[in-house]
Amino acid sequence: MNKTIYILSSFFAGLLITDPLFAQQSDAPSSLQDSINLVDLNPSSISVTGKLYALPKVSVMESGNVGASSVLMLRGVNSINLSTSPLVYVDGIPLRYTASRPTFLSTYEPDRLGFLNPYDVTDISVNASGLLIPKVGGRGANGVLDIKTERGEFGGTKVDFSANYGLNNVDYNVPRFDAQSMKSYLWARFSEEGMPAQQLDQHPIFSATDPVYNNNTDWLDLIRQRGVFQDYHLKLKGGDGDANYMFAVGYTNKDGTVKNTDFERIGIRFNLDYNLSPSIKIFNNLSYTNTSGHYKDFGSDYAVHPLYVASAKSPFMATHFINPNGEQSRIMAGVDTLGFSNPLALVNNLENKNQFNRIDGVMGVNWALAESWSLSSDLSVSYFNLSEKQYRPALGIVNDLYRIRQNSQRSSSEFYLNWNGRLAKSGKISESTNYEGALQASVETYEEKAIYGRKINAGTDDFETLEQGIVDSASNTEFRSNLMTLMAQGAITWNDRVDIDGFINVQGSSNFGSNARWNLYPGARATVYVWGEKPQNILNLLLGYDRTGNHEVRGFYHYNQYYPVNYFGFGAVYLGNVANPDLRPEITDTYEIKATARPFGNRLQFNLGYYYKRTHDLITHKAVVKELGIDGLFENAGTVENKGLELGLSAQLISSKDFNWNMSASVSTLKNKVLSLPNGDVEQSIGMQTGIAKEGYALGSFYGYKVLGVFQSEADVNLNKSDGTPYRAGDYQIEDLNGDGRISTLDRQVLGAPLPEFFGHVSTNFSYKKWGLIALINFSQGADIYNSFKQQMHLMRDYANQDPAVLTRWASESEPGSGLSRAATNDPSGNGVASSLWVEDGSYVKLKNLTLHYEITSGKSQHFFKRIRIYFSADNLFTWTNYTGFDPEVNSLNSPMLRNIDFGAPPLGKTYKLGFRASF
């Protein structure tokens, strides 16, 4: 009976769906691959990316902005205009880690791995190159995360239940004026701007009695909350030898540290393995996840950034309307006289909501044919839908140009269908030489759709949907991409002393024209077991080369394209892209050498590798003279390199009956340099910040002006603005790079690089009898951060509450202050441009996780449970850094050009968590 159900369910699942498990099966665990068993580390992150902190090679920056995507990087960044995030396989289903659509709000990227419950995951392999995943080909240039979910195992039904409850706390102590000092600051500002004393005296803001301006409101305190983290996960595993299954249900809920931000996930997963006959094995996966989240705009749009507005809003204002009798009403206060929104309206009324549904299914078969031939095939289907909504009412929130109220909605979906087939044979050539060979083909189709609409200025704040208002913008986009991969693979092992593997991957993509559609991605590696035979060798040496690509080009640049545009209300059309039929993927060649030593058996493993990764044919906008009057023409031109050392260490320091002590550590260094850009520098901007790709510098370096000081007096001024008029005393003195006496865009320079020089982790796992202690430390050295939030708190261009440091601004020649410019409304001298003043060193060492656990094992078999583990853990307990912002783990965008720009998103904060895990 059971068998019938398994078979039926597997075929029903198969109708939908599948997976290439053979990729793992054919590749014996190698020293190249870095994976961990994930049982021990349970960070409070909702995403499986939280587990990457304990892995080598990969740099992770999670965000306290709950539900936002972590920023990942494997062996540097190697593209300007395409994605630089790794490709993710979840049980063989490929997933683009970064979305290709623009973000719905300024910088919030919903985590596309959020659907995956970390408790379902059994293994994550970090493949920094395509060497071990030859099928990746044209999308492997940024590395691959190969994630496996748990599968059933032989034996009676095992039930695992885990529950976690945690609290997340952030101390938002942004330095700012209190009510009284804010008033004296404003008084000084107004009088500097020439308001006569008499007028100042009568100004209502400075009245000692006006109830509207005599409050003491701690805005930050009003919008923050203690974030609750809850996670419950139930897992059933079992099997009878012919059929093994794993069934899991999980629920996760995490609140952010700002009111009304949260993330919720409900997911189920059913994995089944079934032996039809001794030689035929089928496998099925089926999972469904629903996640939803509420979030705020913590990006470059400071007008609605709750943390910024709460810091910048005058503390003497009240949360609610004050009537003429001085009584507080129930109605929330509107936008104040100084032009600031009510932070309460931003957290309570302005709503950004996400809803995400994903279904994945895999069905596959492995068939051991006669005489060491094997055939495998799988089919997988994946579909998800993401619905994003924003409701922005008028009360208490500043207008967005002519938009008093707005309701926006975007619904997007991605559909993916993939088939793989593989024929393999292994055998012996001679007594001492084994071989393995395989042919593989796969076909994939991918489709993505999005519908977006925004209506504005509904009659009242009551309409939270698109029902009322006028259409402000609407769009309907669709993208389709087809991919075919043909692959041949071979491996020879001689005497267990030398392994030689090689492959050729030929991949064709519909993203390119027929001239450039098919590309070759070969790879080869040789492993020499220098000292001792495998697998008990003591020292081995590996040499590898592989070629991968980046083919996520979505513009169809191989076609001449006519784009729509409006003129005078009519639909007009122009030639927006000039075809380049020869455009091909960006190509990355990786060379690596790695030595692994295990001098004391499995007690100590030490490895040291070096990689050199060179990416050429970067897709860049072709520089044409502007007189040609065309704007779209892309070509392959540009080279960037990444290189570094990768060091790994793991040791079983003590291993006895009662005592166990393990340690592991990794360090990766990174040197990134743009080698050539024939089409010139490329700049990308967000807010006021610009990232640049410039020959000789790291990709995405901060670009702006270098501030040398402040002009102390008019006599001191020796520079002119671009129009030839002199700066004023109190303006920043900017380095005049070209020495023409004028400061113009030609005087911008590279101010810092957002990429670390080295990063890594140290973890230790200690247990004594039933007690255990786990600690994880992460570090990163040398990455600069552009602290935009801090700049905003020192800008003095409007009447925002500021950092008390602005009291040391230049006020007059007799009070030249100590380093900050003069205050000037609307900043006529451009003192607030992106400059070296706000570039900080973002190096840090963080105690990422500390867990204390206690095990209760049942002595007798008739006990209700087998094992219970109770643990208490703390995340982000200590951070050692000189960075002055919230958190040196900055989460801005998964964009190579705009990394490490800190807009003041919530930091990760300290999370204390209590959990238990029971096995029955």
Added chain:
Amino acid sequence: MKKKLLSSHILVCLLGSSVLSSCSGFFEVEPYNAVVEDDFYKTQQDLNAAALGMYEPLSKDVHKFLLWGDARADMVTTGQAEPTPYINEFVINNVSAQNPYADYANIYATIARCNRQMERVFDVTKQDDKLLPKSVNAYYAEALLLRAICYYTLLRTFDTFPIIRSDYAEDISYVDEQGNTVNRKTSELTVNELKGLLQFPEDKQEVWQMVYNDVLSVLGMLPLNFQWNNFSLPAEERYGRLSQPTAATFAAEVAIWLGEFQTASAFCNSPIINNQHSLGTAGAWPNQFTGSYAAQHSMFLLGYRFDNSFETNRLQEFTSNVATDGGKYYLKPASHVINTLFSYENTDIRTTFSFKVFGQDTVIWKYIGLDNVWSMRPAHKSTASWQIYRSADAWLLKALADLHLNDYASAFNFINMVREARGLIKYLPEEINYTDREVMLDVIFTERAREFAFEGKRWYDLMLWSKLTGRNILAEKVSSKYSGQVKNEVYQKLLEEQSWYLPVQ
């Protein structure tokens, strides 16, 4: 049984893949949000949409036209206490090549779209046999005329600029040093090669002749009555696109620059006798700015529609002093200059509508006002049309041409017609020595300054005035905007005709 099911599964997969791969369409995915070449330039609708697309780059740049034609001249100065440097460069006549507002890229975008339209327009006749030959000609002439207007703008504004007369988007044909005609793909040429291929005119006269010849050939091709392919154009398109009266007015203006006054006078007759154009009434005059267009008054303008496509320009930002409306108050009228130019006797609608004084602030009212009292455009809805030619152009050009033909009476009459139409009383012959050319030039250019204030024309009027008299009136007038030492510096600088033009990066 089980084995059978499984093998059929595999079979289906393999079959599926071979079917997919054998199908050549597997890799031929076309963009969803754009039209590819194979599907475009097939019908008259395509042609019409491409024609509208030619105007779009210009409509994004009207704030630059205000800077080029007015901020540099005598009637406009900076509004901000501490002016924004890039704006101030125009006001103080010290423009750097890096100034983003001195970038002519959008004009060349229009030129490129015009060139492509001219090369494709006759292909469509082969595809769409409903299309009448006269309409095809009209589309061709529209592109040619718009290109001529672009070169005319470049010619009077920039120091050096290349002439591009064919579609270079995909390939470029040129004659190499050996005298062979070479055809190369644009995508294969480097920036330096492209720079080497750009054809710079020998002198400005060459461009003048090209512009003049182009507009002359257009005159016979454009239909007189806004009817293309027997379809009457909607009102916005009549004024937002080029027409025969615009061509005639433009031809007259070019002819005056070239000293061909007889021809200029004759061309002016075309719009003047056309019953779609007249001087209109003083009451309707502000409608040219408050509405998208004004029948009779309007001739050719760059227009914006907010209600369904959210098109705006930056004129509100540049001229409004209301920060909450998005006004940056970059530019304002130079009070002492406009006070001497505008008439304060009687009620000249242009005096009450062109600018306004609010307390300390004098503002350019044309682009932000909705009536001549107080009403202003709503915040961030800057949709005032940018006038390129208006009916009044024809009347005042006629006066200018006839003056140089020594037909003083006619010149005098045409000026009086304009004055009367705007609410002023006629000049009497005994009031003005109307047979004195110098006096009359002053009268005509003053009248033009009132009529076309802040419409990006003053600088070029001063250039023309200088050319017609042989005296550097531009230097004289523009320097009068300043005081003190700057006044003399600017005067000395502008005495050099070379410094009248903007530098090119």
